[in-house]
Amino acid sequence: MLENQKVENKTYVWSFLGRLNHWLLVSSFFACYISSFYENLLLLHVSLGFFVFAMFLKKIVWGLIGPKYARWSDYKFSLLDLKLYFKRKIEDRYREIEVGHNPASSWFAFLITWIGIFCCMAGLVLYGIQEGNGVLSFLNKDYYSLMYVYEQIHSILVYVLIVMIFFHISGVLIEQFYHKTNIIMSMVTGYKKAKGIDIKPRLQMIFFGSLYTFFFFLFSFYTYYTPDNIFVKSKFEKIDYKALHKDFHFECSDCHNLFAPHLLPKESWVKLMSEQDNHFEEDLELDKSLVKSIEKFLVDNSAENSTRESSYKLLKEIKESKQFIISKTEYWKKTHQDIPEKVFKNDKVESKSNCLACHKDFELGILSDMNILYLSK
Ligand code: HEC
Ligand code: HEC
Structure with missing residues (x-):
């Protein structure tokens, strides 16, 4: 009471x-x-x-x-x-x-x-x-x-x-x-x-x-x-580029990491392929049909045709799409601005283009936040 x-x-x-x-x-x-x-x-x-x-x-x-x-x-x-x-x-x-x-x-x-x-x-x-x-x-x-x-x-x-x-x-x-x-x-x-x-x-x-x-x-x-549970699982699966386009995989992963097509806009890929005989002072020696086939694959899967965060933001912020150095795009510079220059020069990384050094599964088209390795030296 x-x-x-x-x-x-x-x-x-x-x-x-x-x-x-x-x-x-x-x-x-x-x-x-x-x-x-x-x-x-x-x-x-x-x-x-x-x-x-x-x-x-x-x-x-x-x-x-x-x-x-x-x-x-x-x-x-x-x-x-x-x-x-x-x-x-x-x-x-x-x-x-x-x-x-x-x-x-x-x-x-x-x-x-x-x-x-x-x-x-x-x-x-x-x-x-x-x-x-x-x-x-x-x-x-x-x-x-x-x-x-x-x-x-x-x-x-x-x-x-x-x-x-x-x-x-x-x-x-x-x-x-x-x-x-x-x-x-x-x-x-x-x-x-x-x-x-x-x-x-x-x-x-x-x-x-x-x-x-x-x-x-x-x-x-x-x-x-359990990162594979439905509450956090990504819709972007790993992509087996070797199975998807053998020539692209074979010709483009010889000298460096395989760069996924969704990392650059169409225009960049077209320019890159049109200059394949002078690719950073290397002649890729691709015949015409190979150039055409790889270019089509790159363009079909370019940033414009991807709904990934990185593709969307890259395109939104890009000023010069007629160049194809990813590390020179505005979005790349912004997302990596806090990393000291010396990190890119250490033995493990060596170059800004060596994305795989810090992004696990990079060659499978994955750029997930969870796969980033933070290096400070
Ligand atoms: C004979 C060796 C060789 C082959 C084969 C080759 N590349 Fe390259 N590529 C280079 C070199 C060297 C660089 C400059 C990389 C650097 O600065 O570390 C480069 C750079 C690049 C870059 C710019 C990297 C960045 O930092 O943004 C892209 C994109 C690229 N290559 C795409 C391709 C594609 C697509 C193919 C297949 C058609 C290909 N490469 C085949 C040697 C090669
Ligand atoms: C030295 C290590 C390192 C290298 C090399 C590197 N990255 Fe990164 N990247 C990082 C770190 C660290 C971050 C997260 C930055 C932050 O916390 O905002 C990042 C973020 C990103 C993001 C944004 C991710 C998101 O979801 O917001 C993209 C896209 C990316 N990197 C692409 C690339 C590409 C493409 C290359 C190669 C051309 C590359 N990175 C090379 C370390 C690196």
Whole structure:
């Protein structure tokens, strides 16, 4: 009976699971953010992203079935209350605080949850459209030209989240040190210095809540450690060029790595083939029919006819397509600008054209982010 319960100046408001989810969300979000700066950590980024997504979604469900103070119905969304909240905050330093969410934290929790969900969804779409990976990889074929748009949406939403987190932390610090409400500890112990009724999470709630978190924890590991699973699998398979076009493979991989046709635009290949008798001072000595056949294969599979991220971006950014040194294209220069010059001159690499030194499976047409080797010396 509610009336019989004691109302004290200390209330148990945040359940263990609620607190655990909060800190798991915080840590997975930041790990996810940091991993986004390294191309070769994309798989880790995505696996963490699944977990972040699940934690945001859980907030929605928890708000429907969770303990009292976590419920959306307990949130305060009135704008008038929001105004009054800030008025009191300014006027009365040692005011009594609300036991559940106050109007400001209600809005904050509501907005960050939904923006977080949209951010993860945009990430998933981007993963499909740009990389041709995951359950949405089928979108790559028709929508690859939207990759910049989704890249923007995804990163703008991330920065909105980061600005919100900044305000959240500032608000918490003001509560802690100015109002002296010891609010930080409430997310550790679950107890808040406020008048109210202690929550008593039901057993089913604890069971299903833990199961959910544990399931997505394992799911995240699963997606990371089995790179061939449908949630992260690439639609771009390895290409056996030897089987596909024997002459191209034979004639073009003798002196250097085999360059996949999707790495250059049509015009570049046509020019390269028309100058085959003076190819970097080498005469390739190809007869007319061979030139024609290889050129057709190159043109048919050129960057224009590929929906890969590298092909699309290369074409978008290219200024001079009548040359065929890949490392001189704007896109190549931009993606490799952070690599020190000396790396390209070391014994393992020797030349910028030696793509295979840093891109595993390069000769099979793969330029996946996961296959990049970072060399620093
Ligand atoms: C006789 C040796 C030889 C053969 C055969 C050969 N190449 Fe080359 N190729 C070179 C040399 C040398 C370079 C300059 C590479 C460098 O700077 O390290 C080069 C460079 C290139 C580049 C530019 C590399 C870059 O960094 O962007 C492309 C593209 C290329 N070759 C394509 C082809 C194609 C296509 C064929 C088959 C039709 C072919 N090559 C056959 C010797 C050869
Ligand atoms: C010394 C090692 C090295 C060599 C050689 C090298 N790359 Fe890279 N490449 C990298 C690294 C590292 C990155 C990731 C950069 C980053 O984190 O933004 C990268 C990124 C790329 C990307 C962008 C991948 C993406 O999905 O965003 C493409 C495309 C690429 N390289 C193509 C090539 C080609 C083609 C060659 C050969 C002409 C080549 N690279 C030679 C190290 C190398």
